[in-house]
Amino acid sequence: GAGVSQTPSNKVTEKGKYVELRCDPISGHTALYWYRQSLGQGPEFLIYFQGTGAADDSGLPNDRFFAVRPEGSVSTLKIQRTERGDSAVYLCASSPRDGPNEQFFGPGTRLTVL
């Protein structure tokens, strides 16, 4: 079946602009995660949804970052007033509700803030 998809694959924006990044999880997966990966680093957790609600948003770096999952499937990560330090690859993962914590990742969105 289809894996996790993310759009756009690349996004270049200017400092101060607003961006939205989209994630389509694997069908039937109730858990959805967002991570951020900087060059030469492992992914770092941002936020986790179980269904429609954010179960853990402790990784969001500040209030410029926000994410939604209104129907419990597709999720959008929103970044306001982007800064150059926001440049990274934003990864989305999904996982079935039950069983071990197997998270399946999408290809990521490479965000560049000029």
Next chain:
Amino acid sequence: QKEVEQDPGPLSVPEGAIVSLNCTYSNSAFQYFMWYRQYSRKGPELLMYTYSSGNKEDGRFTAQVDKSSKYISLFIRDSQPSDSATYLCAISRGSNYKLTFGKGTLLTVNP
């Protein structure tokens, strides 16, 4: 102290070699242990997971967990050039919980 430590390498081996990749973690609350493979400009791909001490084997790959030492390993037998990638260890406190990743080890297998 970081929750999980992983030597970033890089590690370069000849084709056919046995590769050993390792991570240490600091908190005994972690229960699930995973290895991901990440090719350049791709998302991480789940290779193996385990939630108990001991070994788990899948083809040429063996994952090993020693909870008493807080040490996890991934062994690759008969390494192939197609194994060249970054290998990330990841740990979790349980189901439906965030993953904490190591920095990743860049592996190159030379033909």
